[in-house]
Amino acid sequence: MDKRFDDALRRALAPNDEVNQRLKQKILHCVEEQGTMAEKQKMKLSVAAMAAVFLLCVSSVTVYGAWKYMSSSDIAGRVQDRKLAEAFRSEHAQNINEAQCYGEYRVTLLGIISGELLSEYPHYHADGSIDADRTYAVVAIENTDGTPMPDTSEESYGELEFFASPLICGYNPAWVNIANMSGNFTDITEEGILYRLLECDSVEIFADHDLYLCVSDGMFYNTEAYLYDELTGKISRNEEYEGLNALFSLPMDPSGANPEAAAEYMAGLGTEPDILTEKLYVELEGTFEVEASEGNEKGAAAAEYALQFVGNPYVWGEDSLTEGTDSSGFTMSVYGYLGISLPHSASGQRESGTEVDALENAKPGDLVFYETPSHVAIYIGDDMVVHAMPKTGICISEVDFDTIAEIRRMEPE
């Protein structure tokens, strides 16, 4: 071989990345802690431990009895999580075994469990502390025509995209889903059936809401597959959608609900670095003034009026500028003050007024609608908007913090 070439590559690729000390310490600490734990478990579970199959060489297994699917507990065992397997066998777990067929797939929700420290592999917060309270669920996905699903090691597995997530009635699923809730999943294919073990922050605190579990095609939350009624907060399948859009109702014990913790959780959701963060929080310069132009007095007044509520909270379904409002309640109340009455729903507002053809022609007071379903903001000029956001309350953002769907002017011509 070409020595000069090889040497150049060896030099360039020399492993010189140092692990930071905190991470190193954390791992050594885990070895200390779990090492002793594993030792004890081994005594008790030596048979199970011997039977456990290493993830790297997962091979086919015997399906127990006549039951077609592996149990949630088996799947947890499959990913080497004995603690979670145990939890799925406990009385706290809910074995559901409900199937739905849509598109070319049959989806079966096997089981779900929520609780503290259920897994051997805890999820860590960014600061290194353990995220104790988690929800775990297992779904089985198979082809309705009986063709086996690809093994996760096959290339064709990479072409399959499924999105499975708990959803919460009253919270826009485009915002509040597994991807935002510190979620994870592991896929395993056994006997032609794809099993997905998913986990995210516990949804139990929301047990006083209707809870769902969606399984659709696509890698992210699929806005075409489901409908979100922003007035009732209900989430439903889009019957016209032709692909996979299963939606299960999760039976929850309402006594597990904790509205305070839920509100706190929602307030903290998305505090991790976010592409939008920079564009989401804009501080107005002291010299900023809403520009009023002829024929746009009402719009300018709306923008001016709206700005005084920055910092007030977001509350879904409400329309109080001081006590809490959602995005469309905010625009409704602002325009209501100026004597222009708008419906509460963003989609209804999108029917009102006249369309502005381009962002360059937007004037203060225009409503900016976004691709994120039912989000609406008020343009204030200088490429900025003021709006009520679930994470941030009423705030000022750059107009393009999200993809703009449409801009409309409410002022009568």
Add this chain to the structure above:
Amino acid sequence: MTKQELEVCIDQYSKDIYSFCRNLTHNLQEADDLYQDTFLMALQLREKMEYGKNPKSYFLSIAIRIWKNKKRKFAWRKRIADTQLIVDERDTYTGESAEPSPEECIADKEKNKTIREAVDRLPEKLRIVVLLFYMEDLSTAQIAEVMKIPVGTVLSRLHQARKILKKELEEVIYG
């Protein structure tokens, strides 16, 4: 492997494994996660590992498997989180252990950066082989074992990768 032996391994191979994780993931946070998950998995499996039997290969094979399994779910976070690309900040180290003269240093730094960028652009299948061979110093037989593919496939991927890299880097390396 005992707990103490695993601790020794973590110490001994941390640079190798961590560099691999960073090059595989291209993202600081993901690299940290992968590195951590790799050793946590190793912890679960340490009874199956033998201290004397090249544990580095074993760690690398775990890392690759975890990465493949997780790659798709990272896409979520990639969409919501600001990904910190490593390529840009690699300027901070030279990739050299010896200390060359300042002029050499700058030229080499540039050269190494160009090479790393070319490697980054390789399709993942080829990239993993290149990293295992040049970064981790594994033999082709060891790579075959780590990736669970035939030695012939390793050789052909290595050959393909070299061909692409030689074409791209001709001036940088031979110029």
